[in-house]
Amino acid sequence: xxEMSLAEGVLxxxxxxxxxxxxxxxxxxxxxIGTLSSxxxxxxxxxxxxxxxxxxxxGAALEIVASQGAxxxxxxxxxxxxxxxxxxxxxxxxxxxxxTSGTEMxxxxxxxx
Amino acid sequence: xxxxCGCGAGETRIEGDGxxxxxxxxxxxxxxxxxxxxxxxxxEHAHAEAPLGVHSHTHQHADGSEHSHAHIHDxxxxxxxxxEHSHEHGHTHEHHHHEHAVGGDLDFGAGPARAHxxxxxxxxxxxxxxxxxxxxxxYAAANRSWFDEHGVFALNLVSSPGSGKTTLLxxxxxxxxxKMTISVVEGDQQTSNDAERIRATGVAALQINTGKGCHxxxxxxxxxxxxxxxxxxxxxLIENVGNLVCPAAFDLGEHHKVAILxxxxxxxxxxxxxxxxxxxxxxxxxxxxLLPYLEFDADLAEANARRVNPDLTIFRVSATSGEGxxxxxxxxxxxxxxxxxGRSESVDALKRRVAELERQLxxxxxxx
Numbered sequence: 001x002x003e004m005s006l007a008e009g010v011l012x013x014x015x016x017x018x019x020x021x022x023x024x025x026x027x028x029x030x031x032x033i034g035t036l037s038s039x040x041x042x043x044x045x046x047x048x049x050x051x052x053x054x055x056x057x058x059g060a061a062l063e064i065v066a067s068q069g070a071x072x073x074x075x076x077x078x079x080x081x082x083x084x085x086x087x088x089x090x091x092x093x094x095x096x097x098x099x100t101s102g103t104e105m106x107x108x109x110x111x112x113x
Numbered sequence: 114x115x116x117x118c119g120c121g122a123g124e125t126r127i128e129g130d131g132x133x134x135x136x137x138x139x140x141x142x143x144x145x146x147x148x149x150x151x152x153x154x155x156x157e158h159a160h161a162e163a164p165l166g167v168h169s170h171t172h173q174h175a176d177g178s179e180h181s182h183a184h185i186h187d188x189x190x191x192x193x194x195x196x197e198h199s200h201e202h203g204h205t206h207e208h209h210h211h212e213h214a215v216g217g218d219l220d221f222g223a224g225p226a227r228a229h230x231x232x233x234x235x236x237x238x239x240x241x242x243x244x245x246x247x248x249x250x251x252y253a254a255a256n257r258s259w260f261d262e263h264g265v266f267a268l269n270l271v272s273s274p275g276s277g278k279t280t281l282l283x284x285x286x287x288x289x290x291x292k293m294t295i296s297v298v299e300g301d302q303q304t305s306n307d308a309e310r311i312r313a314t315g316v317a318a319l320q321i322n323t324g325k326g327c328h329x330x331x332x333x334x335x336x337x338x339x340x341x342x343x344x345x346x347x348x349x350l351i352e353n354v355g356n357l358v359c360p361a362a363f364d365l366g367e368h369h370k371v372a373i374l375x376x377x378x379x380x381x382x383x384x385x386x387x388x389x390x391x392x393x394x395x396x397x398x399x400x401x402x403l404l405p406y407l408e409f410d411a412d413l414a415e416a417n418a419r420r421v422n423p424d425l426t427i428f429r430v431s432a433t434s435g436e437g438x439x440x441x442x443x444x445x446x447x448x449x450x451x452x453x454x455g456r457s458e459s460v461d462a463l464k465r466r467v468a469e470l471e472r473q474l475x476x477x478x479x480x481x
Contacts, residue, residue, distance in 0.1 A: 002327055002359035009245045023464055027236065031245075036386050038362055086387040086421040103121045105245045113236035 003039060007047035011055060013107045018056050021112055023067065026057040036069040036085040036102035060110075068101030086087030125324045127336055130307060180361040190450065203335070215292025250361055252331030258337060264346040264456030266449040269365050271389060272373035273382075274355030277399045279307050281373060281432040282352055286314045288442055289407065293449060294347035298337045300354045307352065317341060328359035331366055357386040369394040376400045376409040383418040390418050393427045397441060402431035408476045 010031065018026050028046070033039050041064045048062050069082035073089040074096040080089050082099060089097050128262055244250070258265045265301060272278050279299075286295055299307040299319040308320035308444065319337050334351060343349050351367060353360040361370075372393035374382055396418050398411060402478040415427050426444070430437040 002362055005326075005328075005330070005363075006245050007357075009248055012248055013241055013243050013245070015241055021239055028238075038358075056156060096423070107241045107243055107245060109238050109240045109242070111236060111238050 003043040004047045004051070006039060007051045007081055010044075010048060010107055011051050011057060014052075014057050014060075014110055018112055019108060023047065023112035026060045027108055028061045028063060028066060029057060030050050030063045030107045030108040030110070032065045032067055032104050032108050033071065034102035034104040035068045036099055037105045039094065039105055041066070052071060057110075065108065067102055067104050069099065071097040071099045075096045126324065127333070127340065128308065128322075132221055139280040145307040175364065191263070204374070214258045246331035246362065246364075250332045250333050251327055253366040256331060256335055256338060257366040257368075260366060260368070261350065261452070261455065262459075264453045265343050266347075266445070266452040267351065267365075268448075269351045269353055269370045270373060271353045271357070271360045271393065272355060272375075273357050273378065276355070276373045276375040276378065277432055278352055278355065278373050279310055280400055281397065281430070282397035283310060283314050284318055284348060284432040284435065284438065285442060285445070286311065287352075288438060289348065289445065292446065294344040296341050296343045296347065298329075298334065298341070298349075298351045300333075300352060302326070303352065321356055324347055325411050327354060327362050329353050329365060330363045346449070346456070348449055357382070357389045361386075361388040361392040361401050364387070368452070371395045371397060373397045373399050374414065376403055376411065376414075380385045380410050380414040381417055383414070383421050383432055390421045390425065393422070393425065395428070395444070398427060398429045400431060400433070401429045402434040402436055 007086045010068065014026055014029055017023075031044070033041055033044070033096065045062055045064070052058050052060060069085070071082045071089075072081055073077075073092065073094060075092050075094045076089060078091070079100060080091055080103065082090075083098065085099060085103070086095070087097070088095055119265075141220055168275070183197075256267075259265075270278055271283065282297065286297070289295060295316045297311045297316060299305075299311060299318060299320045300323060301307055301320065302323055304327070305320035305322070308318040311318035319341050321333050321337060323329065323333075329351065351365055353365075370393040372389055374396060376398065379385075383396075396415075398414060401411070402413060413430065418425050418427065428437055428441040428444070432438070
């Protein structure tokens with residue numbers, strides 16, 4: 001359930017930016033959520049709607065860009081796709097895989113007017 | 114990320130805490146004050162109409178004086194309005210004096226800039242590219258540098274509920290308290306039972322209740338630090354809310370997360386909750402005195418933990434029998450010693466720097 005805190009974190013970044021830009025309204029929020037991050041996109045969607053209620057971002061569309069998981073497999077000495085964090089390498093089955101992408105949780109950009 | 118964990122909006126309570134506000138007044142002055150609230154009243158605002166969360170209040174104080182000021186809720190200290198929420202102010206709010214924009218009207222002059230700039234209102238995209246946890250990480254970094262400046266060794270203890278965290282903590286404190294100063298922060302949804310158990314050992318403890326929240330965050334711990342003022346060169350222990358999921362994501366500024374797994378749980382817990390075992394540097398396998406009575410495979414549990422985190426340091430302990438505690442406690446003592454040495458080194462380095470600057474100053478003055 002820490003998606004609620006994360007949604008609050010998103011709203012803070014959005015509000016700060018909106019205020020700095022003298023925005024009247026936030027129409028769109030774009031997040032980048034990696035498939036290996038500890039965030040459930042559906043949960044954050046639900047929480048985002050709840051926390052933005054009554055804020056400048058009320059009713060804003062939420063777009064979630066999913067970045068695909070990848071890791072560096074040491075035995076293979078190669079970048080391999082990963083579907084599960086700390087999971088096995090799909091090529092050699094080793095667990096010596098260091099996640100290199102897909103763990104992102106970022107606010108990318110917002111659309112304002 | 115304020116103390117407002119969304120799952121427990123505005124419900125965090127630090128023992129004995131008043132209530133702190135930051136107001137930004139219309140003339141731009143900012144002041145922070147804390148209230149201890151005598152009377153209770155519920156107070157509900159609809160903020161939807163007020164651009165950027167600006168709203169005005171008229172307060173009537175006990176002495177009869179009245180003043181009106183505008184707040185800007187800047188997101189640092191946010192109130193959760195609109196829900197069922199009671200502010201307990203010792204003064205009355207005159208609600209009919211509120212100057213909210215009505216009926217969804219847009220009031221451009223009410224924004225912090227008090228002006229509307231034509232041409233800036235067109236729809237456009239603004240890049241942010243910031244980590245969602247950046248706020249929390251900022252608070253955590255501030256805590257960490259405070260710890261380092263004061264030679265304080267900070268540990269964040271995480272586990273599922275019932276793994277024996279508090280018992281382990283009490284036992285560790287009893288064995289260490291003659292060698293070092295210790296202070297403890299206890300995180301739980303409700304009750305101050307754990308802080309009372311810790312205080313019974315004779316060390317300082319502060320309870321943080323997270324309400325509906327599922328974890329401690331960097332901001333809460335920052336407040337706890339202010340409140341407790343841990344001694345220089347001391348040990349600072351944070352017992353997080355019993356939860357193997359959320360606390361993994363929230364840095365508190367600690368030097369190490371210590372995950373506690375008890376042998377009455379499953380060997381596969383590190384695989385089921387990999388984030389936590391990955392985030393931890395140390396794992397304590399607790400309740401090892403029960404191993405003869407259980408089918409728990411301790412070697413398998415260790416192997417599973419190392420699969421998600423090959424660098425994990427593991428100690429097998431029993432807080433009840435005291436078995437294995439000495440290795441864990443030596444690790445704590447070594448960590449504190451390194452922190453203390455690091456601080457005195459930086460103090461020495463600063464002293465040398467001051468001496469060098471003084472020498473240069475004397476030379477410059479002599480040269481004149």
